[in-house]
Amino acid sequence: MPAFWAAARAQLGEFRRDPGTLLMLVTAPFFAVILLSVTEHGGRPDLAPYALLAPAVMTSIGMAVMEAGETIFRDRSTGVLEALLTTPAPLAAVLSGRIAAITAVSLLGIAECWLVGALGFGIVVAVEHPLVFAATLLATAAGTAATGVVMAAVFVIGRNVRSFQNSLTFPLYLLGGAMVPVALLPAGFEAASRLFFLSWATDLLRDSLAPGPVAAFGPRLAAVLGLAAATFAAGFWIAHRLVRRVRRTGTVGFA
Amino acid sequence: MNAIAVLRQTMWSGWTDLRIVYTPTTWAFGWMVRVLCQVVFYSMLGTLLGDPERTRYLLVGAAVFIAVNETMMASASTTWERMSGTLSLLAAAPAGMVTVLAARSWFWVATGTLSSSIALLALAPVFGLGLGPGESAAAAALVFATALANYPVGLCCGSLSLRFHRLRNVFSNLTLLTMTAVGGVMVPVAFWPGWIQWFAAAFPAVHGLEAVRLAIGGGAADAVFARLGLAFATAAAWLALAAASLWWFQRDARRTGSIDFGD
Amino acid sequence: MAPGPGRGDAEAMSITGFDAPAVDVRGRSRDFATARGGPPRRALDDFGLTVAAGEVHGLLGPNGAGKTTLCKILSTVLLPTAGTARVHGLDVVADAKRVRPLLGIVFGGERGLYARMTAAQNLRFWAALYGHRRREGRRRAAELLERVGLGPRADEPVETFSRGMKQRLHLARGLVGDPRVLVLDEPTVGMDPVSAHEFRGLVEDLRAEGRAVLLTTHDMAEAEALCDRVSFIDGGRLLRCEDPRVLGELLSRHERVRASGVPEALAERIAALPGVERVRSTGPGAVLVETGRGGAALPVLRTLVEAGVSDVSTAPPTLEEVYLHLIGERGMAVRP
Numbered sequence: 001m002p003a004f005w006a007a008a009r010a011q012l013g014e015f016r017r018d019p020g021t022l023l024m025l026v027t028a029p030f031f032a033v034i035l036l037s038v039t040e041h042g043g044r045p046d047l048a049p050y051a052l053l054a055p056a057v058m059t060s061i062g063m064a065v066m067e068a069g070e071t072i073f074r075d076r077s078t079g080v081l082e083a084l085l086t087t088p089a090p091l092a093a094v095l096s097g098r099i100a101a102i103t104a105v106s107l108l109g110i111a112e113c114w115l116v117g118a119l120g121f122g123i124v125v126a127v128e129h130p131l132v133f134a135a136t137l138l139a140t141a142a143g144t145a146a147t148g149v150v151m152a153a154v155f156v157i158g159r160n161v162r163s164f165q166n167s168l169t170f171p172l173y174l175l176g177g178a179m180v181p182v183a184l185l186p187a188g189f190e191a192a193s194r195l196f197f198l199s200w201a202t203d204l205l206r207d208s209l210a211p212g213p214v215a216a217f218g219p220r221l222a223a224v225l226g227l228a229a230a231t232f233a234a235g236f237w238i239a240h241r242l243v244r245r246v247r248r249t250g251t252v253g254f255a
Numbered sequence: 256m257n258a259i260a261v262l263r264q265t266m267w268s269g270w271t272d273l274r275i276v277y278t279p280t281t282w283a284f285g286w287m288v289r290v291l292c293q294v295v296f297y298s299m300l301g302t303l304l305g306d307p308e309r310t311r312y313l314l315v316g317a318a319v320f321i322a323v324n325e326t327m328m329a330s331a332s333t334t335w336e337r338m339s340g341t342l343s344l345l346a347a348a349p350a351g352m353v354t355v356l357a358a359r360s361w362f363w364v365a366t367g368t369l370s371s372s373i374a375l376l377a378l379a380p381v382f383g384l385g386l387g388p389g390e391s392a393a394a395a396a397l398v399f400a401t402a403l404a405n406y407p408v409g410l411c412c413g414s415l416s417l418r419f420h421r422l423r424n425v426f427s428n429l430t431l432l433t434m435t436a437v438g439g440v441m442v443p444v445a446f447w448p449g450w451i452q453w454f455a456a457a458f459p460a461v462h463g464l465e466a467v468r469l470a471i472g473g474g475a476a477d478a479v480f481a482r483l484g485l486a487f488a489t490a491a492a493w494l495a496l497a498a499a500s501l502w503w504f505q506r507d508a509r510r511t512g513s514i515d516f517g518d
Numbered sequence: 519m520a521p522g523p524g525r526g527d528a529e530a531m532s533i534t535g536f537d538a539p540a541v542d543v544r545g546r547s548r549d550f551a552t553a554r555g556g557p558p559r560r561a562l563d564d565f566g567l568t569v570a571a572g573e574v575h576g577l578l579g580p581n582g583a584g585k586t587t588l589c590k591i592l593s594t595v596l597l598p599t600a601g602t603a604r605v606h607g608l609d610v611v612a613d614a615k616r617v618r619p620l621l622g623i624v625f626g627g628e629r630g631l632y633a634r635m636t637a638a639q640n641l642r643f644w645a646a647l648y649g650h651r652r653r654e655g656r657r658r659a660a661e662l663l664e665r666v667g668l669g670p671r672a673d674e675p676v677e678t679f680s681r682g683m684k685q686r687l688h689l690a691r692g693l694v695g696d697p698r699v700l701v702l703d704e705p706t707v708g709m710d711p712v713s714a715h716e717f718r719g720l721v722e723d724l725r726a727e728g729r730a731v732l733l734t735t736h737d738m739a740e741a742e743a744l745c746d747r748v749s750f751i752d753g754g755r756l757l758r759c760e761d762p763r764v765l766g767e768l769l770s771r772h773e774r775v776r777a778s779g780v781p782e783a784l785a786e787r788i789a790a791l792p793g794v795e796r797v798r799s800t801g802p803g804a805v806l807v808e809t810g811r812g813g814a815a816l817p818v819l820r821t822l823v824e825a826g827v828s829d830v831s832t833a834p835p836t837l838e839e840v841y842l843h844l845i846g847e848r849g850m851a852v853r854p
Binding site for chain 2: 018019020023026027030031033034035037038039041042044047050164166167168169170171173174178179180181184185
């Protein structure tokens, strides 16, 4: 546990030192303006919650992909990662700490987007089912952090994987149903997207903002949590393999 | 100075930079996948609204702006001269650094045109936009013109990135998103208040995109060329601004000592 | 089109006087603003220096002494806060455009080359920036690559080169504009001994061609071997400008002897030998003997060996120690 908090604090310090790492939080309001202008111009004020929720979700998952991968990559290139592996703290604790901090900071995007709606367009989105919203948000944060762990682990293991980092955001937005529910995707894509926790999470978050009753809340939340847990497990398994490889080869150098 | 020789050599060095950014594999399976997903993401907004006309509008806007997106990467690549440690050597060379910095990122115009045209032509049938061979060719040519016209905007961001290196991605992203929001990409410019419309008109890409929309919408040739004229006129102003800003960076760096040997 | 910028500016130089020294620095100082509005840090302080054409002038000093600042000012990358610097009579501030073609810059390390381009492509790029046309650029690139021994590797990307090869390419790059003055800023840093030796041979050739070379280094042996004159600088000030033989003399005068397994009584005997300045204990039975006179190390060695001590080595003094002696002799304090 001390390792977890120390890693989280280190990550927060990194945000302070290098404001460029907070790029996603800077771009979130712009995405809110872009998406909200589309629904407003289309004469569909009922879709405003979609347009304000989407950039917040995109910010969270985007930061998990970009920042989580980046921090661990930086640790490796500066040799910090090797030093880290010599300490008694499990790598999983350090990874989780860093990524928890990233995810927590990324949730600020929700407030930003809500403010864009209220101040820029005079649209105040009410949360109709606060408990559903809060529970789903927590589960979503867990899933996002899990995605971050997988990304970080994969970026460290693979030499060329990092070139794909920048390319992952929009495919994940699409498969996660960030703006458009995955039910509107072609059948094959929809099936694939159901393996990604975010597609369940965004549907549930949108439902929690709508006045109608939320159908099958329990099973759907369970789907989010179950997939998030599976993602965590995958991330830690890869991280564990990385540690074993380092112990064997004596270096965290490129594959 | 023999500007032509400098340009030719700079373009070659830029080309070798491109090979650091992409291998054929990462371009095809990384970047192009993202490009297609991005354009589908925005086009699907039309599906969500249940309006095929709007879907096509969003498709064209999102696809053409891929070219704009890539040329904005000139912002980051302008600073790569620091990465190779050649900035101080350029500062000390008789030809100076302005020409080299201005021309080194040209490859984004080429790759931007390519990925943007592929996205537009490949996704048009998917979202019910019929494009004949003539319209397709005109669209690709105008996408190139748009990328070219937007390049100086990327350079202006690049000159800022040279000064504030850690914010190099921030400048280009904010400029790109501003253009995307108000430039007639997702919703017509007329949606916004008058002062924002004037502001949007300052960006060459906004006129370039309008030219593409006119050309594939069966608009008159002179209307297309008028838009193109506006795109290049605004681009010329941005180019002057970029050159002044780069020159100013070079002069200022000498005074403050912000360029080190090895930078 | 003028054949090469070096010659193209000959006319300009004749106006200001071709006989002017290659490099002439007077009362040059440079302040840097420090963070949080503190008093400015002075990297160069009232600095004066002259280098004649065909002279290899060494600029010797520890890290942070102000060597690189001077090089940056001369190569027109940095403006001075006060004073003047001239290259062949041309002011580096007022006439920067005419100074640039006269200068070649080479700095140590692996940076400053385009890694993905081949050696020949790199040189052609810089040839264009120094005003050469295409054909001339190709010719110069090929010629220089031969000269630095990279001819067979001309068409290979620089990223595949060893450090020594990159450094040779750097030198070729510095020569591409046919400069009258070469500024070499710690060019042999990190070079292996063989490469460094070859590099020195190239510098000798440059002198023979009548080019002025300003070489910064903190390697005293290199300065002694290469330079016609050596300037010692520290804290941005010129301490002394000397014949390099003075340096050689300093090096041998302050030679040090290291030994282990030395009983206390033996150490005391050594301390009493003529020319021995100090005997320091560096561990149980280990001593470091500092001498202050040429040849004083020899009796120390003899005494040690005769007493049966076999783990003995000698070493030249470090730059810092030579500086301490230099400063001590002039009573000048080094500023922090």
